[in-house]
Amino acid sequence: MKKTLVAFLLALLSCSSMSPLYAQITAGATATPEVSPTPMDKKAWEGVLREKPEYQQKYQQLINSSVPKTAKATPTATPKPSDVTFPEVRSPQPKKTPQTEMRTKYPPEQVVVAEIGDMYKLTLKELWDMLPVAVSTKLREKSKDDPFLRLEVDRQETEAENDALRNWVLNKGLTAIAIQKGTTVTNEEVNAKYQQLQNMQGNATPGATVAVAVKQDTIQQELRAALILNKYIQSIVSKRFGDQDLAKIYARTPELFMQPPQIHAWQIFEEIRGELSDNEVRDLRGEFYKVWKRSTKNGGKDFEKVAAEVNPMIGQKRSSGDLGWVGDHSELAPELLEVLAKMKPGEVSQIIRVEGKSPSIMSGAIQGTSSKAPNNGSIQAKTGGSLHILKVVERQEAKGTTFDDFARQRVIESLIESYKNTVGPKELENAPFKITQNRL
Structure with a gap:
């Protein structure tokens, strides 16, 4: 005072x-x-x-x-580099917004980022759970010591969050409109779709399945919502496009609705890093031959188990070796595709050597030439590359080469997706319920 x-x-x-x-x-x-x-x-x-x-x-x-006159300048000696000082440069800091403050103040399961009337609600925790990995673990670790890189990492993750949020609002909003207009699906339809998904995962071992504990009722709720949305939009598409219209759409670009031959395959592989001495080549030859012998036991029935045990680590998890469905345009090395094309379901290949650059484990992109090694383990490996053992699980022939039922359904699916992304947002603008969405 x-x-x-x-x-x-x-x-x-x-x-x-x-x-x-x-x-x-x-x-x-x-x-x-x-x-x-x-x-x-x-x-x-x-x-x-x-x-x-x-x-x-x-x-x-x-x-x-009152300002004193400027005195005559006197020549001064050129300063030494050690005498020169630079202003302090502060690291850039991300701007704080009400959303970011809310996210840091409360647990993610308590932060609601979107609501569709009184039917659907999305928390930040649920949004994070359905996000793909936007930034690699290695890049995030590196960004801890680099403020500029940290900003870029945050930008990429925020962009992924907003994309997922927009898709959720669009899908759930249209589903709510479909329900209000009387679209329903039966429990039998939901159970049939659920069983279909279970069968698709039946060929995968526990090591190949993503370890996410999801309750069965949660999966069925999501399936019911997806089936309702698909049924609602398909009814609209069917009224506007007859079979002749669908055939014309197919005839314009038939290649878009075809499915080329595919092979579901697994692999066991070993990267060869750098140059190897003769002793190291001999050791590698013996060790990988033992792996090949184990993978062929009992007609190859233990192949997936062996792959989960010996394949290289990806981050903190070991690669399962499941290549998924491989087609003509796969990023696998041509030499591996050539071997797969000649194999039958259940068959295990010989040891295959891919020379040159080491494979990209995540994408399967492998460059270089290869030479098939006989099953006695004779391997010539001195300058990098990789060793592979392949197994074919299932084959699918080409589909949609003519306007059959498969091609017709593919055309309808493309029209459903087009309607959802172009007309869907306009429907949400006139929705009879309130939609709230917090941009992250």
């Missing part, structure tokens, strides 16, 4: 007739004051000059005359 009173009295004193600067201006004096006006004088005089414009010119003259 005392400090505030003192500051007020000083400000009042600077504006009073007792101020030397005030006396010089009102008396018409032009002598240079001994000292320049203090910051308090300048601030106080701003109000005075607004009321008395005739004093402005005299005040400016006093200010100019």
Whole structure:
């Protein structure tokens, strides 16, 4: 309180007739004051000059005359590099928004990022659970010591979050509209679709399946919503496009609706890093031959188990070796595709050597030439590359080469997706319920 009173009295004193600067201006004096006006004088005089414009010119003259004249420059020695100082550069910091503050203040399962009327609600935790890995673990670790890289990592993750959020709002919003318009599916339809998904995963071992604990009822709820949405849009498409229209769409670009021959395959592989000595080549030959012998036991029935045990690590998990469905346009090395094309379901290949660059484990992209090794383990490996053992699980012949039922369904699916992405957002604008969405 005392400090505030003192500051007020000083400000009042600077504006009073007792101020030397005030006396010089009102008396018409032009002598240079001994000292320049203090910051308090300048601030106080701003109000005075607004009321008395005739004093402005005299005040400016006093200010100019109080500035000392520039002295003659004297030559100085060139500073040494060690004497030069640079201003401190602060690391960029991400801007804080109400959304980011909310995300850091509350647990993610309590932060609601979107609502569709009173039917659907999405929390930040649920959004994170359905996100793919937007940024590699290695890049995120590296960004801890690099603030600029950290900003880029955050940008990529935020972009992935917003894309997933937009898709969720679009799908759930259209599903809510479909339900309100009377679209339903039976429990038999949901169970049949659920069983179909279970059969698709039947060939995969526990090591190949993503370890996510999802309850069966949660999966069936999501399946029911997806089937309702698909049924609703398909009814609209069917009214607008007859069989002749679908055939014309197919005829314009038939290659878009064909499915080339595919092979579901697994692999066991070993990367060859750098140059190997003769002893290392001999050791590698013996070890990988033992792996090949194990993979062919019992007609190859233990192949997936062996792959899960010996394949290289990807991050903190070991590669399962499941290549999925491989087609003509796969990124696998041509030599591996050539071997797969000649194999039958259940068959295990010989040891295959891919020379040159080591394979990209995540994408399967392998470059270089190869030479098939006989089953006695004779391997020539000195300059990098990789060793592979392949197994074919299932084959599918080409589909949709003519306008058959498969091609017809593919055309309908493309129209459903097109309708959802073009007409869907306009439907949401006129939805009979409230939609809230918080951009992240």
